[in-house]
Amino acid sequence: MGSRNDHAIPNHLVIRSNPVPGESMIGYLRRLCIANGYDTLQWVFHKNIRFADELFTEENMWEISDVTGCDCKIIRRNSYCINGWHGSSINFHGIKIDRDRIDIKYLNICPDCLLESPIIQSIWDLVDCTACPKHGTNIVNRCPACRRFFSWMRASNTCECGMVEYDDYFTGFSSENEVACAKHISFLLGNKVETEAVPGMTENIKRLSLEDFLYCVNRVYSIPVYEDENNCRVKVEMAFPDKRICVSYSMGILMDWSAPFYNHVEKISKFIIGYGGVHRVKKRAERNFLLASFLGMMGEVASKIDGTTEIFDRKWFDINKSNNLI
């Protein structure tokens, strides 16, 4: 029987490091698991973790700290949220953002960045960051060969099909507007990828917080489509089926503020009133309800950007008068 090795540190990974600035918690764990020869992140935890958002609990943060040897304060700071995960706002590297604005269901990556460094960046988890701010290429979450989504749980840099290495393929260039959005997000996160102002971006947009900027981008491409009576809320859908087109569309409107925005408000208002939205809401009262909620959303966007609702109220009055919408 062998004697206990007093030099080994129990429960600690052999190869360790702290997370680097901007690295996602899942990216950090993947990096350490790969370095230590584990094939899945599950090895770090006692409990079975089925979904990525189950990872961000206080208990798991302590476990990560224990296994990696990294101070729990640093682990907490780099994780998205400890408490109130299902609440509206979460901690995103010290910045408050809406929970809905991040996507951790799958692994989102820029292969060009990964080729330069093995760091999986948090910014790629932001729903509206569809382009790499550095390379101007698409952020992707599925394999170009087999179309499988990249798994956040697997500790490997090769797709399950074995055909594609994450740092070894071209994803296509993003539109100018998507890149402008990504660069501005990067700037607001303090990454300073944006060395000079994004061309065409107005001062009104530049002074928004990250939370407000993401809110405005998302709201401009969202259309209320039906009322969810059980939850007493209106369901919204993306104006276009492709998220990248949505971001491009919103950024075009936000950067040329404000005339295209009011055209958008007019167009969608007519759509809701005329057709009842995608789901063809028949009753006039329901259509008016959807219109009211759409205008509420747009009023919020306008007040964040203009700093007042007065301009929006006046413009909406003009649109309403000329179209006799209600």
Ligand SMILES: [Zn+2]
């Ligand atoms: Zn990149």
Ligand SMILES: [Zn+2]
């Ligand atoms: Zn594949």
